[in-house]
Amino acid sequence: MANSRDHRVRRESPYLLMALAVIGILGCTVLVSGMFMAQALVPDYHWVSDTISDLAAGEWEIVMDVALYGFAVGLLAVSLAAAHAHLGGAGWSIGVLSLAILAGLVIVIGSRNEYGDSDDQGVVIHIYLYLVYGLGALFTLAPLCMAGAIRQHAVWAQRTLIGLAVVWAVLCPVFLLSPTSIDGLLERLLGLIACTMVLTLCVVFFQRGHRARHHDDHELRATPLRAARMPEAGSPQAKPMAGGRKSPSGGLIETSPRGQRLPARTSKPT
DSSP, X not given: OHHHHHHHHHHSOHHHHHHHXXXXXXXXXXXXXXXXXXXXXXXXXXXXXXXXXXXXXXXXXXXXXXXXXXXXXXXXXXXXXXXXXXXXXXXXXXXXXXXXXXXXXXXXXXXXXXXXXXXXXXOOOSOHHHHHHHHHHHHHHHHHHHHHHHXXXXXXXXXHHHHHHHHHHHHHHHHHXXXXXXXXXXXXXXXXXXXXXXXXXXXXXXXXXXXXXXXXXXXXXXXXXXXXXXXXXXXXTSOOOTTOXXXXXXXXXXXXXXXXXXXXXXXXXX
8 A cells, every 4th residue: 555655656746746835835824914914904903803804895905805815826726736646535526626616715705795894886795604604614524525535644634634624613603603792703713723724734745745756856866776786798797698508518507497507418429
């Protein structure tokens, strides 16, 4: 099983995996940085009672929108990495599709959903609650579907994804039913869980890409060594040709296919 797994690793592009993992990490970094920057710019904003949604509306909405776009790019990068390093099984495929759909949902929410400012001008999506339901369902589905296959790479990653998915599934209904005095805090906790899911996958893919690069470098170093160890034809180290060699008396010492020595044979006089 280990040999087949190593064979799959060697067929993957190590630098692509590591690049996509880095993009995923940067996406989470942009989201967190943008959130802190936006709440510092918005006046009279309280991070416990006011939600992240309130930051995506008003005068400084561009800051939070860009942060959401960055997170969407990170989700898409992780989805591509998961598709490239497919660990097998229908569950992993469902996880790949879920991550791609999540990226699309985040882009839609960031670009078109003018919630929080009572603005009815322009293109406004009035199905925000359904988009939230989609985020809640897919952020639960993706890690659970991918946890089984990721066990072959890292047990810690499997346990982390399952634990995060369970906490996410519990907090989602609590957030929807919570009073407005604490919904901002709960929304930040959900965002932190989502980022941790993405970061867990990024670490796994980066490690996998690093191992694939290690295999490639090892093969490149081993190839000239194997070539140097092969003796040239006619050299003393070269093995005698199958069929035998001459004895000091002029006879032919035959060898069997298994390397056993047969009696010497001399040519008959004519």
